Amino acid sequence: MAAEIRLLTCLTDNFGVLIHDPATKATAAIDAPEAAPIIAALEREGWQLTDILITHHHHDHVGGVAELKKKYRCRVVAPQDKAAKIADVDLRVGNGDVVKVGNLLGRVVETPGHTLDHITYVFDSEKTVFAADTLFSIGCGRVIEGTHPMMWDSLLKLRALPDDFKLYCGHEYTAANVKFALSIEPDNPALQARAAQVAKLRAANQPTLPTTMGEEKKANVFLRADEPSVAAKLHMKGAAPAEVFGELRERKNKF
Known part of the structure; x- marks a missing residue:
């Protein structure tokens, strides 16, 4: 039986996601921005x-963890980087580890840049990737703790995934990114x-x-930093892709 996935809005522009295994009844939340919308969706x-599968330590991704753990006594899975303080963690995971949610298997990919501890969960059998704040639709996360080359490398890891994989990310930023x-x-x-599609949806x-x-x-300029046409638009012909990406990210910061 295929996994069931539910997308829900939390806080102002965060997304929460639930992934459910009908065979075993196991259900995981990808991050927990706040408890109430997740509880409502579960009910x-x-x-x-x-x-709860945590991608990184920022409060708008872990703010609901304590309440959800107290209510459901669920397992909390978090990045292995213990420098980032995340409470109530039961299991730490890193690159290549596999997290089981019932019969569903989530492969961990380390994608630092936005934060140093950021990880992405890839459910290969479900052709689904939960990228949180590393990759947004038509955008990417602000580089806060890492470096531009680090973030570019993380984006390349995600770009290597098959075209038919569905992308879920941490925020509704698409219109601004467009x-x-x-x-x-x-x-x-x-x-x-x-x-045009985004305008209609919003x-x-x-x-x-x-x-x-x-x-x-095809459409996300941050995944296209190694395209000569993108470098040319920035007057950076011949520059290294990581440098082109860095210029794109800096321009987006000020846009």
């Missing part, structure tokens, strides 16, 4: 929370198509996720 579905991306690549047809108050890795590879 609506009739699911019991068995796991505006920036169009300032760099106004003639990109894939980006133009995504812009007008209907619908989420812009999930998207697919294939669409992101």
Whole structure:
């Protein structure tokens, strides 16, 4: 039986996600921005929370952990980097580790840059990736603790995933990301198509996720920093991709 996935809004613009294994009834929350919307979604579905899979230590991703753990006595899985303080952790995981949620298998990919402890969960059988604040639709996370080359390397790891993998990320930032991306690549047809789709979804108050890795590879300028045409737009012809990415990220910071 295929996994069931539910996307929910938390805080102001965070996404929470539940992934449920119908065979075993196990259910994991990918991050826990706040408890109430997650509890409401679980009760609506009739699911019991068995796991919380944390991607990184920022409060808007772990703020609901304590309340959820107290209520459900669920397992809390977190990055192995203990320098980042995360409470109530039961299991620490790093690159290549596999987390079981019932019969579902989540492969851990270390994707530092936004934070040093950031990890991504890839469910290969479900063709689904939970990238939190490393990769957004048509964007990427702000580089806060890491470096631009570190973040670019993390994005390359995700770009290597198959085109048909569904992408879930941590925030509803797509409309703003589209505006920036169009300032760099106004003639990109894939980006133009995504812009129209996003405008329609947001007008209907619908989420812009999930998207697919294939669409992101064509439309997300941050995944295209090694394209000569992108470097040329920035007047950086011949520059290393990590440098081009760094310029893109700095421009986005000020956009």
